[in-house]
Amino acid sequence: MSTHSITTQKVNFRVFRFNAGDDYLPYYENYTMEVTSEEVVLDILNRIKWDFDGSFSYRRSCRHGICGACAIKVNGRSTLACKESMTTMIDWFGTDLTLEPLSIKRAVKDLIIDKGDFWKKHDAIHPYLISHIDEHPEMECAVTPEQADELNDADLCIQCGACHYACPVVEVNEDFFGPAAFAKAYRFEADVRDDAHITRLEELHEEKQGLWDCVKCFECAEVCPKEVNPIDKITKLHQMLFKEGVATSNVATRHAVGFKHSIAKHGVLDEGGLVLYSEGPAIIKHIPVALKMFRKGKIVMPWAIPKSDNLDEIQQLIKSSSTVKF
Template sequence: MQVLFKVLRQKSNHTPHFQSYTLEVESGNTILECLNRIKWEQDGTLAFRKNCRNTICGSCSMRINGRSALACKENVGSELQQFSHTQSGELPEITIAPLGNLPVVKDLVVDMSKFWQKLEAVEPYVSTQARDIPEREFLQTPEERSRLDQTGNCIMCGACYSECNAVMVNDSFVGPHALAKAQRMVVDSRDTELEARLELYNQDTQGVWGCTRCYFCNAVCPMEVAPMDQIGRIKQEILDRKDAQASRAIRHRKVLVELVKQGGWIDERKFGLLVVGNYWRDLLGLLSLVPLGLTMFSRGKFPVSFESSEGTEEVRSLIESVKAVKSNQ
């Protein structure tokens, strides 16, 4: 079958444009195989990265039909089945573009420097003390090693970073790839710097609190590392060690759980007052809510009453049960 490949082409600091290539392909052909044929048979100037061709190295990560994926993993048939909406008589189309949140060098090649710099910022290696040469090798039990399995699958392809909304609006946020590696260090039995690491990852919106919980990183990860889940686990480690006075981000989470336990869902009247106003301790914080409160009131958006949800006792019981399970792990 014939397929139209629309590739976003661009040189550094130039306006991007789509260039179309028509290929006769099989449904089982990978996107990378198609790109190779375009380069070899039609346009030798097309630039893209590749290496292993077997979902191991992560080099061929790019945006395929609007989401970040590995070109060596996705094939023509599945792409057309999921994303093609062409009219009768038109050639089916597949669009290919470079990763997001990173500057383009040429065509589908992006500059990964910032990606690697942010990874380095979380110190993704076992602490120096743990790496001192011992009398014998450092042994781990099968259970200790199994805690590293999921995060250890990360191939640093950049798909999660490309889709991250937090990175898009907050350049200081280290990114889901870095925090997934950070979680690997948190649970590594060989590391001796857990408390220092948690303080590092607790740095305002630069660390875990910068995550907007959009789930895009989980959705596109080709290795099922689930970066957002790993960020959540780091948050829980921090929350277990901090009280509500530590920071607004921590207070936000604790107040949310507290209000849900009380009424089955969030009492919006109290939420802002307790989080921003710090349980009535922060006068400036309380005053900062006044303009918003007046606007909501004038437009009939301010909740004047609160009714607990049905099954509040069950909700409270579930929260306590989850806490009990976590404390016993």
């Protein structure tokens, strides 16, 4: 017999409300209720609809963390409502919780959003296997366990959109593919059966929409309910761009290479030298900021950059891990 005891806490929920057909501006309504330690966020959404306001709208389907339909934000954090325990939410944020859609500017009805931009970018990276195969093969196309492992769990993505709408670049750059699309792209780039390897990489290399506009904030890894870790896939795609010879010389690629050169030379990062290497003569536009950084000790003169005590070891690590010249 289970000895687990059910506990309750009084929680106030500040809930985003909006109907694009009737409301000019969104507003928030407060609902206070006793929450048990057995409930998840989706249970709260159901109770608000069933016990307080039948017009309250949100998406839900499988309740098993598979379909991704119920993704919302709790206190600004993207989360899968059917997966997150209320006990965890209270531990993190306290007993005053704000429930909002993944993207307020895309809200259609309460917590329901228009995910058109998400699916457009998802489709843009050709999220399917492209292979020239015999229509009547004599044997199956076998993939070894080692080759399957190269997918690195990218195939676990459920397209919930949690990472996409948590990404700060998506919020300000409507052309940026976003972390979910990149994770899906990696899933097929890593598949040995795919024949569109270079074509897909060339599209991912494009400025403004592609990989180089990622700001490495790791928010996508933080919120992913399936632990796909999109930033890890983005890093691997960066490496593929260099390995396959797709990367061309631009500010972003020079920044990556300059980072490596700086660490190899000093064992620490020369931030001023990195900007100069990346942008060349265009560095003049950064002079006002550079002066402020210099006064704060953020950057130093080239001859004053300290050398790491472990420089030899660092250089050996860089040499052993560098497989591509650029």
